[in-house]
Amino acid sequence: MSAVPFHYVDLRAFCYATEDEKRVEAALRTFLPEDVDIEREETEGHHGDRILVMSARLERADEVRHVLSALARLNDFQQLIDELDQRVDDNCAFFIQLDKQAAYKGDVELGAGLMLRGKVEAYPAKKEKAVATAEEALQELAEERD
Template sequence: MEVLPEKLPVAFLEVRALSHATEDEEKVYQALKNVVTGSLLEESPASRRKLEGHYGNPITLLTLKVRSKPQIKRILANIFSGLSARDRGKLLAELENRIDGEGNLYLRFDKQEACLGRLKLGASDPIRVRIKLSIPARQRSRLVEACREMVEEFKGGKD
């Protein structure tokens, strides 16, 4: 059973990654493609913004913001079906802590693993995913339950 796009309780989804001067920007872009599904980035390329680090080092911020329900559904299916059973269990156990007071669910993926085509939760120099839920933030239990249902709905068979 799949969640219908019009029933998906997501307002938008944003994916961000930093490409540092020591990294190949195209490899970081490829890692981003592996998180969101490559064909989607061909339809809607990520924006690239040049920044400067604390010591003057060049950094590129890659950002993709998606509002289309069918595209969001494809990304969520790719993310949640790509997680190992261990990472899926960890995510479900940490849902309360991953949802902020504004109704955003935050996920972080290991950028190096994503470069290799694998999705693994990570914290250091990650690819960041923000999922803005369309449920009012004050309805915390509904937010958590909706996130739990999304993870379970799209879990696929990667164990």
């Protein structure tokens, strides 16, 4: 992948009281370069239960490229590309939810538990331009993985 079409990528997962913190971190690390720190913020659920929010923001081109390369391992990667119009908002932000259990096992699947949000570079900053930019980059990734 030549140019990285994102200003940054945020990854976030919630670790509920019933979950093992190390497993949730391992799921997040499926998408992160080794040297990236994971921020932890403790909060409280509706019933007073502890929730740990784990997150990482990647801004360097190599880090973003690493996340996108991991994303390219999706079995339904073409579906992701086809859905870009629904996954990019009017602020040029790209959203995807990934399966936390699958990520813990090192697999990449659409699902729930891990949230990925990326700010797409688009000039001018319009949704249509962001979708086209993201599609071009993801299509390039798809070709690299085939």
